[in-house]
Amino acid sequence: MYWMRLLEGVSLSKQIGVALLPLKKLAHGLLPAMSFTILGFCAFSHAMCAVQVTPEHLWPHTFWYSFTSLITQGLPEHPPDDYLELFLLYGGVLFFSIFVMNIFIGVISEQYASEKEQGDVMFERVRAHSCLNYLTRITVLPCNLLTPKAAALLALGTMALTLMLQLGVLYSRRPVPGILQLAAFIASQVVLFMVSIQCKGKSFPWSQHDGAKRYLWICEPSEPSSSRDLRSPWAQQSNDSVRLVEAVERTLAMNLDGMRQVVRSEMMASMSVAGRDSTWPRSDGPEVVNQDKEPFFKRWGR
Known part of the structure; x- marks a missing residue:
């Protein structure tokens, strides 16, 4: 636990965190290769337990023999008789x-290279998450108990006492009971955590538990609408769709105009043919109609 807390603190340093965080993310990419290795x-x-001439217990003898032979690649001193x-x-x-070791090497190299490209963004994300946890905790925990100087002195005293306790146990070679070790660890962690949020006498916004809502404003440089539309793939697709609809409308309009022209021409041709084949009525006599062909239309009235 001590070393895990130390690793967590060291990871917040930019020089170390950028190179260390990709290594911590490798575990997710190794799950398929690890599953295949465990299955094999x-x-x-x-199989080794089944073919042994003198069968041994599967656990722990056969597992130990398999681990020594496969993982560490250590063959036995004498070959088996069978x-x-x-x-x-x-x-x-x-x-x-x-096969298996090369798979691990390839997966680790590829995964680390891909995670290394996002090292800066990953580090900023981890640091922002740490700041968010800090601001969230101090809104519900008391932070007006000590001044920053007194809190720093208490933290130094706690660390010195913890170090002295560890050195005393190592030199005396007398193991401390497990319950006492757990109690000392919890007490030191609680003290170090509480002194890290003490800000008595400071006018920090989070030092007053007024319950007011606060907001985080993020500003980004604006871009012209034209350039933003050109860069956005959704806007590009929208523009293509609009242009397609306009082209279809133009085609339909041209087709409708052509159809109107054809209908108009047919009507004019029919009217001219009907006019030639029929006799128009006069004003001084009854209407005379050609009996051979019926006229296309009749004139009503005079």
């Missing part, structure tokens, strides 16, 4: 040393 190790242990067991041992060692 269990299969080899089961050829099947010998061939299985050779095949397992070759498979793990050539």
Whole structure:
């Protein structure tokens, strides 16, 4: 626990955190390769336990033998008497040393390279998360108990006392009971945490528990609408859709105009043919109609 807390504190340093945080993120990328390795190790242990001439217990003897042979690649001093067991041992060692280890090396290299590119952003995110936790905790915990100077002195005294206790146990070579170690660890952690948020006499906004809402404003430089639309893929797709709709509308309008022209031409042609084949009525006599063909239209009235 001490070393984990020390690692957490060291990770907040920019020089160390940028290089250390990608290593901490490698565990997520190694899960598939680790699952494959565990499955292969269990299969080899089961097979080795099944083919042994003098069978031993699966746990811990066969597992220990498999781990020594596969992971550490340490062959036994004397080869097994059974050829099947010998061939299985050779095949397992070759498979793990050539195939599985190369998979781990490739996955670790690729994952670290991808995480290294985001090292600065990852470090800023971790630091911002730490600041957010700090501001959230001090809104519900008392922070007006000590002044910053008194809190710093108390923190130094606590660390010195903890170090002296550790050195005393190492030199006396007398183990401290586990319950006392746990109590000392919890007490030192609580004291160091509480003194880190003490700000008595300071006019910090979080020192007053008034319950008022506060907001975080984030400002970004604005861009012209034209350049922003050109850079946005959604805006580009929207512009393409608008242009497509306009082209379809123009095509439909042209087709409608063409259809109107065709209909108008057909009507004029029909009217001219009907006019030639029919006799128009006069003003001084009845209407005379051609009996061979019916006129296209009749004139009503005079």
